[in-house]
Amino acid sequence: MKGVVVKSTGSWYLLRDEEGKLHRARLRGKFKLKGMKVSNPIAVGDKVEFDVETTGEDTAVIHKIQDRENYIIRQSTHKSAHAHIIAANLDQALLIVTLVSPRTSFGFIDRFLVTAEAYDIPTIIVYNKTDMYDDEMREYQRQISHMYDQIGYKSLAVSAKTKEGIDEIEQLLHGKTTLLSGHSGVGKSTLINLIVPDLELKTSEISDFSDKGVHTTTFAEMFEVDKDTFIIDTPGIKELGIVDIPAAELSHFFPEMRERMNQCRFNNCTHFNEPGCAIIEAVRHNEISLTRYESYLSMLHGQDNRK
Ligand SMILES: Nc1nc2c(ncn2[C@@H]2O[C@H](COP(=O)(O)OP(=O)(O)OP(=O)(O)O)[C@@H](O)[C@H]2O)c(=O)[nH]1
Numbered sequence: 001m002k003g004v005v006v007k008s009t010g011s012w013y014l015l016r017d018e019e020g021k022l023h024r025a026r027l028r029g030k031f032k033l034k035g036m037k038v039s040n041p042i043a044v045g046d047k048v049e050f051d052v053e054t055t056g057e058d059t060a061v062i063h064k065i066q067d068r069e070n071y072i073i074r075q076s077t078h079k080s081a082h083a084h085i086i087a088a089n090l091d092q093a094l095l096i097v098t099l100v101s102p103r104t105s106f107g108f109i110d111r112f113l114v115t116a117e118a119y120d121i122p123t124i125i126v127y128n129k130t131d132m133y134d135d136e137m138r139e140y141q142r143q144i145s146h147m148y149d150q151i152g153y154k155s156l157a158v159s160a161k162t163k164e165g166i167d168e169i170e171q172l173l174h175g176k177t178t179l180l181s182g183h184s185g186v187g188k189s190t191l192i193n194l195i196v197p198d199l200e201l202k203t204s205e206i207s208d209f210s211d212k213g214v215h216t217t218t219f220a221e222m223f224e225v226d227k228d229t230f231i232i233d234t235p236g237i238k239e240l241g242i243v244d245i246p247a248a249e250l251s252h253f254f255p256e257m258r259e260r261m262n263q264c265r266f267n268n269c270t271h272f273n274e275p276g277c278a279i280i281e282a283v284r285h286n287e288i289s290l291t292r293y294e295s296y297l298s299m300l301h302g303q304d305n306r307k
């Protein structure tokens, strides 16, 4: 049978088959990712083939994993520990942010966008809680949206409270598998509740299976919106672990820098204080946003400090 992984703990997996039925599964044999130590060889979003067994506690055995289109990893903070694959086969990410209560920083948004660029996941920025914005805030939100739009990131202004923009979110999600992300308090759970029909039922169905196992940390869960629309929630993950990007390559993941950096005098320019830097020049002429450049510098220096 064929199915998709909706939950992954590393020792067992929850699969949804093509009819929508859930199966608790384990892996046959050893699967290894090339050159990477991971705690879970199979992740939420993985497409697998499996056999159903009539005996034993686990009802299914996975024997084949389809090649992944992409995946995101959470690097463990302990050096020796394994990385964890959070999710695989994502079509896009929705980054939920708020300008008030609490305010999302540009640093947070830009770190997420860099990570998503590195993993090749198109990202849409969703401004929630617009019901709390006054006219000035709305204008500010439009300016920020315009700034991100210029560099290729679409955005959407919504309110989970008044349901403004919820139809648009549903249109964006339709037919795709989407990672929902955002820091605590932005209204991610409230939005998921509006978008996923019978969420409570689905959550309890999934935890019914989970409760049979020993308690294990999971990083992601996949919910079905409709037959070919899925969202992946990452409860407890405040921020995607930034992939290790060498300083000289960081600007590859800022689209507005990527398109200009071959105009820098030095081909290993870090766009910090080098003479003849096209990026610094573009910031001076307001062609690159100062907040984006500040995010870039803080990531650049954050990386230097770690080394
Ligand atoms: N005014 C207003 N409040 C909202 C909106 N969306 C969510 N909230 C409120 O914001 C608070 C946080 O919402 P949650 O959905 O729990 O936020 P979350 O992002 O899931 O946060 P965590 O559970 O901490 O991960 C709650 O009190 C919600 O009622 C909105 O569009 N407008």
Ligand SMILES: [Zn+2]
Pocket (backbone or CB within 6 Å): 261, 264, 265, 269, 270, 271, 272, 274, 276, 277, 278, 279, 280
């Ligand atoms: Zn430069």
